[in-house]
Amino acid sequence: xxxxxxxxxxxxxxxxxxxxxxPADKAKVEARLNEEDLFRTTLEEMRSTRxxxxxxxxxxxxxxxxxxxxxLPRQHRLRLQPVFGWSSLAAAxxxxxxxxxxxxxxxxxxxxxxxAPMLAAAPEMQSAATDAARNGVSATAIPxxxxxNSQSYDASGSNVLGMGGGGPDTSFAPAPQPSEEPSFTxxxxxxxxxxxxILGIAPADQQGMELTAKGEPVTSPSESSSAPxxxxxxxxxxxxxxxxxxxxxxLFRKRF
Amino acid sequence: xDEAALVKAALLGELDAFNRLVMAYQxxxxxxxxxxxxxxxxxxDATQAAFISAYRNLGSFRGGSFKAWVLRMVTNCCYDELRxxxxxxxxxxxxxxxxxxEEIDSPAWIASDEPLPEDTLTVIELEQAIQHCLExxxxxxxxxxxxxxxxxxxxxxxxxSVHVPLGTIKSRLARARLKLxxxxxxxEELLPxxxxxxxxxxx
Numbered sequence: 001x002x003x004x005x006x007x008x009x010x011x012x013x014x015x016x017x018x019x020x021x022x023p024a025d026k027a028k029v030e031a032r033l034n035e036e037d038l039f040r041t042t043l044e045e046m047r048s049t050r051x052x053x054x055x056x057x058x059x060x061x062x063x064x065x066x067x068x069x070x071x072l073p074r075q076h077r078l079r080l081q082p083v084f085g086w087s088s089l090a091a092a093x094x095x096x097x098x099x100x101x102x103x104x105x106x107x108x109x110x111x112x113x114x115x116a117p118m119l120a121a122a123p124e125m126q127s128a129a130t131d132a133a134r135n136g137v138s139a140t141a142i143p144x145x146x147x148x149n150s151q152s153y154d155a156s157g158s159n160v161l162g163m164g165g166g167g168p169d170t171s172f173a174p175a176p177q178p179s180e181e182p183s184f185t186x187x188x189x190x191x192x193x194x195x196x197x198i199l200g201i202a203p204a205d206q207q208g209m210e211l212t213a214k215g216e217p218v219t220s221p222s223e224s225s226s227a228p229x230x231x232x233x234x235x236x237x238x239x240x241x242x243x244x245x246x247x248x249x250x251l252f253r254k255r256f
Numbered sequence: 257x258d259e260a261a262l263v264k265a266a267l268l269g270e271l272d273a274f275n276r277l278v279m280a281y282q283x284x285x286x287x288x289x290x291x292x293x294x295x296x297x298x299x300x301d302a303t304q305a306a307f308i309s310a311y312r313n314l315g316s317f318r319g320g321s322f323k324a325w326v327l328r329m330v331t332n333c334c335y336d337e338l339r340x341x342x343x344x345x346x347x348x349x350x351x352x353x354x355x356x357x358e359e360i361d362s363p364a365w366i367a368s369d370e371p372l373p374e375d376t377l378t379v380i381e382l383e384q385a386i387q388h389c390l391e392x393x394x395x396x397x398x399x400x401x402x403x404x405x406x407x408x409x410x411x412x413x414x415x416x417s418v419h420v421p422l423g424t425i426k427s428r429l430a431r432a433r434l435k436l437x438x439x440x441x442x443x444e445e446l447l448p449x450x451x452x453x454x455x456x457x458x459x
Binding site for chain 2: 007010011013014015018020042045046048049050052053054055056057058059060061062063064065066067069071072
């Protein structure tokens with residue numbers, strides 16, 4: 001069938017057939033239907049074609065198309081792969097951030113470590129001051145003299161005082177001399193103010209070394225600082241997680 | 257059946273909920289696939305592939321007509337299968353109109369060097385004749401006329417399913433109906449009297 005109608009006209013007729021025209025377009029089409037035979041014939045032919053198509057029987061599905069888990073295991077497992085991939089990426093990013101923080105802001109991380117022993121010492125000094133008050137010794141008592149190569153004891157003779165190097169000399173048992181001025185080693189206690197301590201001079205071979213109360217040099221960080229290196233631990237943890245998650249992502253991608 | 261609740265449950269991974277949706281739409285899906293493919297076995301394969309694809313891509317459903325979304329999976333699978341079997345040529349039969357990207361009609365399209373249908377086939381049932389004419393359409397035109405005229409979908413649902421503008425749906429439908437009518441003219445003797453051309457009816 002040859003048709004001189006334009007594509008627009010054909011589209012209008014087809015849409016009119018399905019009642020999908022605006023009121024204005026519908027009125028135009030109905031006017032042309034009344035005036036043009038070709039317009040009317042084309043509409044009738046489209047109507048009969050549509051009716052013919054609609055008369056076709058609907059077929060039933062030959063079987064059930066429901067899904068079984070066996071059809072989908074690869075898909076479920078595959079969903080884990082992006083999870084591990086993104087987790088690895090997040091762990092790597094955190095590792096980089098922590099490392100960058102320790103490099104660009106070392107003060108923030110080191111100050112916290114340096115403050116720890118001072119903060120740890122303060123409670124000890126506080127408890128010593130409390131003991132002093134309990135024993136009736138006034139705060140203005142003569143501060144103890146730290147004698148090199150010897151341990152200094154307080155009035156009770158049992159509490160070790162201050163620093164000075166050397167090993168404990170248990171043979172030395174300071175005793176107060178009634179006729180003499182009170183010895184620094186027997187009277188007084190550690191005050192709350194560390195500036196009151198009078199320190200002895202270290203021997204030449206131990207100059208500049210950090211010593212423990214027993215006079216032994218500090219050999220490991222754990223002896224001088226009890227605070228853990230938190231940034232380093234976090235770097236190790238997140239770096240390990242990065243490797244683990246990346247390996248799992250690769251494993252799930254290859255196997256499933 | 258609360259379709260929205262089933263879709264939500266399926267999104268959470270409940271396979272039983274998704275299978276209830278399959279049961280509700282499998283007849284429709286199979287019919288569309290059959291009219292697209294023209295073969296029952298191929299239609300069954302395309303339908304199964306479509307539902308598997310639908311389950312995998314359920315996260316892409318953003319509301320609206322679930323029926324249209326399922327049929328989109330079906331038509332996409334049919335397109336893939338047709339391309340694979342080279343039944344649908346990748347190059348257009350007609351030159352393309354640069355303005356709307358659609359094929360340009362010409363009288364030469366209607367003329368054919370093939371023998372007339374009545375010479376080749378002594379007895380053809382109406383359904384087979386229509387199917388023959390459907391398969392003579394391009395996949396895009398065939399999809400629109402199958403969804404609108406065979407399955408009764410609304411223009412908007414078809415636009416959502418096929419992912420083309422509403423105006424394109426209207427023009428494709430008009431041209432598909434006209435081409436089908438011209439093709440069926442060759443099977444005039446098989447057509448019921450009420451479906452024959454008006455001038456033949458008068459004769």
